[in-house]
Amino acid sequence: MKGKYTVSLWLAGGLxxxxxxxxxxxxxxxxxxxxxxxxxxxxxxxxxxxxLILVELRLPRTVLACLVGAALGLSGAVLQGLTRNxxxxxxxxxxxxxxxxxxxxxxxxxxxxxxxxxxPMLGLLGALAAATLTLSLGSGGGTLVLILAGAAVSGLMxxxxxxxxxxxxxxxxxxxxxxxxxxxxxxxxxxxxxLTAPFILVGAALxxxxxxxxxxxxxxxxxxxxxxxxxxxxRRRVLVGTALAIGAATAVSGTIGFIGLVAxxxxxxxxxxxxxxxxxxxxxxxxxxxxxxxxxxxxxxxxRELNLGVLTGLVGTPFFIALVLRLKRVAP
Amino acid sequence: xxxxxxxxxxxxxxxxxAAPQRVLSLNLCTDQLLMVLLPPQRxxxxxxxxxxxxxxxxxxxxxxxxxxxxxxxxxxAARPDLVLAGKYTTASTRALLQQVxxxxxxxxxAADWEGIRRITLQVAAALGxxxxxxxxxxxxxxxxxxxxxxxxxxxIRVIGWGGSAEDVPGRDTLFNTILESAGGVNLAALDNxxxxxxxxxxxxxxxxxxxxxxxxxxxxxxxxxxxxxPVLREKLGAHMIAYPEAVYGCxxxxxxxxxxxxxxxxxxxxxx
Numbered sequence: 143m144k145g146k147y148t149v150s151l152w153l154a155g156g157l158x159x160x161x162x163x164x165x166x167x168x169x170x171x172x173x174x175x176x177x178x179x180x181x182x183x184x185x186x187x188x189x190x191x192x193x194l195i196l197v198e199l200r201l202p203r204t205v206l207a208c209l210v211g212a213a214l215g216l217s218g219a220v221l222q223g224l225t226r227n228x229x230x231x232x233x234x235x236x237x238x239x240x241x242x243x244x245x246x247x248x249x250x251x252x253x254x255x256x257x258x259x260x261x262p263m264l265g266l267l268g269a270l271a272a273a274t275l276t277l278s279l280g281s282g283g284g285t286l287v288l289i290l291a292g293a294a295v296s297g298l299m300x301x302x303x304x305x306x307x308x309x310x311x312x313x314x315x316x317x318x319x320x321x322x323x324x325x326x327x328x329x330x331x332x333x334x335x336x337l338t339a340p341f342i343l344v345g346a347a348l349x350x351x352x353x354x355x356x357x358x359x360x361x362x363x364x365x366x367x368x369x370x371x372x373x374x375x376x377r378r379r380v381l382v383g384t385a386l387a388i389g390a391a392t393a394v395s396g397t398i399g400f401i402g403l404v405a406x407x408x409x410x411x412x413x414x415x416x417x418x419x420x421x422x423x424x425x426x427x428x429x430x431x432x433x434x435x436x437x438x439x440x441x442x443x444x445x446r447e448l449n450l451g452v453l454t455g456l457v458g459t460p461f462f463i464a465l466v467l468r469l470k471r472v473a474p
Numbered sequence: 475x476x477x478x479x480x481x482x483x484x485x486x487x488x489x490x491x492a493a494p495q496r497v498l499s500l501n502l503c504t505d506q507l508l509m510v511l512l513p514p515q516r517x518x519x520x521x522x523x524x525x526x527x528x529x530x531x532x533x534x535x536x537x538x539x540x541x542x543x544x545x546x547x548x549x550x551a552a553r554p555d556l557v558l559a560g561k562y563t564t565a566s567t568r569a570l571l572q573q574v575x576x577x578x579x580x581x582x583x584a585a586d587w588e589g590i591r592r593i594t595l596q597v598a599a600a601l602g603x604x605x606x607x608x609x610x611x612x613x614x615x616x617x618x619x620x621x622x623x624x625x626x627x628x629x630i631r632v633i634g635w636g637g638s639a640e641d642v643p644g645r646d647t648l649f650n651t652i653l654e655s656a657g658g659v660n661l662a663a664l665d666n667x668x669x670x671x672x673x674x675x676x677x678x679x680x681x682x683x684x685x686x687x688x689x690x691x692x693x694x695x696x697x698x699x700x701x702x703x704p705v706l707r708e709k710l711g712a713h714m715i716a717y718p719e720a721v722y723g724c725x726x727x728x729x730x731x732x733x734x735x736x737x738x739x740x741x742x743x744x745x746x
């Protein structure tokens with residue numbers, strides 16, 4: 143186990159390097175750091191174009207990857223702490239599917255056209271509804287019951303999404319949404335950053351504040367209560383925090399699976415298993431993983447850009463299977 | 475001399491009676507062929523999509539005709555003499571119709587002018603509307619000749635998106651045929667197959683015009699979101715045009731008129 147801040151420092155360093163790589167990488171090729179400084183100083187038309195690409199396209203994309211990845215990693219860590227279940231993650235608990243349903247309702251009923259905030263706000267409401275449902279259905283029943291409750295709620299939310307698409311007046315709706323649900327950060331701009339960042343930041347602040355209560359909870363519910371932790375308040379706080387962060391993140395990026403599951407597991411060997419010490423590093427690890435995935439989607443030489451959710455799914459599923467196998471070995 | 479004349483007369487009568495009187499279409503593109511080749515009273519129904527996403531020039535007629543949603547039950551209840559279907563109309567519907575003896579004409583999609591000529595004549599022959607088809611094809615040839623005459627020396631550099639940046643139609647599509655006949659070239663297209671082409675690539679390609687497919691019924695759509703990106707609005711706002719995507723996907727003779735309209739739009743949108 144490393145010192146308290148060493149892991150975070152390493153992760154921050156990695157994140158900075160990846161952010162720089164993200165700024166230099168496009169589907170049309172690499173820029174050298176020289177191009178970058180040239181663009182910031184020159185006043186030719188080419189320099190202006192490069193500046194536009196850097197500031198208006200790549201920078202918001204990089205910021206969004208960090209925000210969304212951090213939201214996923216952090217909420218995964220908090221949900222795993224709250225449920226004391228290593229398989230908890232916003233995707234598996236149906237929260238992402240709920241957020242997607244909210245966003246799809248906003249997009250296809252025309253509410254999203256009325257005011258821009260409607261998409262993240264409905265995403266948030268969908269996430270909140272799904273999280274409440276899963277946690278109330280699955281609380282107190284152990285690992286299996288919670289995962290089953292998550293699967294049931296995911297199924298319900300997906301059915302709701304299918305219903306909205308079925309009723310959508312736009313004949314392209316199903317195609318568009320299938321594509322959107324694969325997750326992507328391509329061609330996002332500052333508008334999306336300003337629209338979602340406040341929700342994600344408030345949600346993250348709520349989640350980061352749960353550390354001590356989660357530490358106490360790791361000893362058991364009764365022990366936590368005797369240590370003065372108000373469990374129902376903690377649960378509400380996690381619900382609202384996750385809904386804010388995941389609802390807004392999903393509304394801007396589509397559904398991206400497995401980051402929330404994988405990030406806490408990757409940092410635990412370095413930070414130890416105390417829930418509070420996993421939170422910050424998980425957020426940073428989530429940001430790092432999503433940024434890495436986003437850079438990879440731009441680097442792969444394909445005619446069609448690979449969607450983020452496809453990439454995280456391809457890498458995340460084997461990890462999930464490995465976790466299940468390990469649980470099987472450990473479980474009585 | 476009398477005998478051959480009589481047999482010719484019989485032949486003409488039998489062709490006339492053999493021509494299907496009640497025709498139903500199960501495909502957006504065959505809807506369009508049917509509406510231009512036959513009088514409305516011989517059309518049983520067309521697809522529901524034609525009421526919103528079909529050819530703008532035929533919208534009024536489409537809204538007066540009965541519509542179907544492609545289900546075999548609707549077809550069976552209507553008992554048409556002939557059903558026009560696309561290549562991708564469900565195999566089960568086609569099999570069922572053949573089973574009950576309703577003839578189905580499967581019409582290929584056309585991606586170039588020769589293909590349009592071929593399928594128009596094929597459908598016209600089945601409907602007994604050859605003279606109308608020849609008329610339409612003559613108009614198409616006249617349009618193409620006019621376009622060839624007006625073609626700019628340097629093709630207009632265009633980025634042609636389907637609905638969004640995630641979907642650029644390839645060079646083997648009708649979209650590309652229309653665009654090139656209108657004097658443009660799609661800088662983003664591959665020889666075959668669709669691809670994605672993001673905003674960054676668009677800016678670097680420095681196009682004169684960005685063409686974006688749209689569902690013109692104006693229903694809420696995710697595809698519109700990329701078109702409202704501030705960078706695109708700022709750099710290419712005045713050079714962006716939308717085209718009705720569903721109409722550019724139908725290989726029918728009127729595509730030549732779309733090409734003429736596009737040629738005019740491209741000329742004005744490519745200016746400074």
